[in-house]
Amino acid sequence: QGRTPLMAGNWKMNLDHFEAAHLVQKLAWTLDDAKHDFDAVEVALLPPFTDLRSVQTLVDGDKLGFKYGAQDLSQYDKGAYTGEISGAMLAKLKCTYVVVGHSERRQYHAEDDAVVNAKTKAALRHDLIPIVCVGEGLEVRKEGRQVQHVLAQLDADLAEVPAEKAASIVIAYEPVWAIGTGETATPDDAQEVCAAIRKRLGELYSADVAAAVRVLYGGSVKAQNVAAIMAQEDVDGALVGGASIDPGDFASIVRYRD
Ligand code: 3PY
Structure with missing residues (x-):
């Protein structure tokens, strides 16, 4: 298929900068012992903002194979937006990725698709790769409208994103009912929606864009279930x-092929 698999760790609001350094070192040792090839399976760390500088220092200073990024960014580039972090600030820290539209931000911070779209475009303005999260809640799933729901989110979140930028974007399908609940979508559930996302990218852009974009699955991924999910054709x-x-758990997930 030619798409490099990406394992991205969303730390959420966990670990201070000292604990972050500890985790990065342990992970680096474990993956080094396993002779992990970071070009074959890319690994991204997504810590809280306050940890980014220590993660950058370790990763870049010691030439570790990780990429890193943030869990959110402001839709604005600078100015009177107290508490916000801009794409320019993240780019200055050499972040590669930024998560946009995680369901926890949609749910607890009232982010709608218009905001997610503005943040996606803000990330691209600063050459950050947005990991755009989409996914349905339990009610929608029960009604069997998951594909329709996710595609409507995708259309809105990618509005006005040009084709030359679209190929680099990462989409994460995260069914809300499987986030932090211990529930995982079955591999078939994940494949159904990830395939529909790819098909829609083909309609919105081109077959080349659809073939290039990495579509991730998220929602209670563990060492025990990752291989079955990764075996799906459209899950990257x-x-x-x-x-x-x-x-230990994250290293096992990264090494899902072992
Ligand atoms: C989860 O697995 O709970 C996530 O939300 C990953 O982003």
């Missing part, structure tokens, strides 16, 4: 929550 990686702050 995982956005990992809780298991990403345990070095």
Whole structure:
């Protein structure tokens, strides 16, 4: 298929900068022992903002194979937006990725698709790769409208994103009912929606864009279920929550082919 798998650890609001350094070191040792090839399976760390500088220092200073990024950014580039962090600030820290529209931000911070779209475009203005999260809640799933729901989010979140930028974007399908609940979508559930996302990218852009974009699955991914999910044709990686702050668990997820 030619798409490099991506394992991205969303630490959420966990670990201070000291604990972050500890996790990065442990993870680096474990993956080094396993002779992990970071070009074959890319690994991204997504810590809280306050940890980014220590993660950058370790990763870049010691030439570790990780990429890193943030869990959110402002839709604005600078100015009187107290408490916000801009794409320019993240780019200055050499972040590669930024998560946009995680369901926890949609739910607890009232982010709608218009905001997610503005943040996606803000990330691209600063050459950050947005990991755009989409996913349905339990009611929508029960009614069998998951594909329709996710595609409507995708259309709105990618509005006005030009084709030359679209190929680099990462989409994460995270069914809300499987986030932090211990519930995982079955591999078939994940494949159904990830395939529909790819098909829609083909309609919105081109077959080349659809073939290039990495579509991740997220929602209670663990060492025990990652291989079955990764075996699906249209799943190119995982956005990992809780298991990403345990070095042993996250290393096993990264090494899902072992
Ligand atoms: C989860 O797995 O809980 C996530 O939300 C990953 O982003």
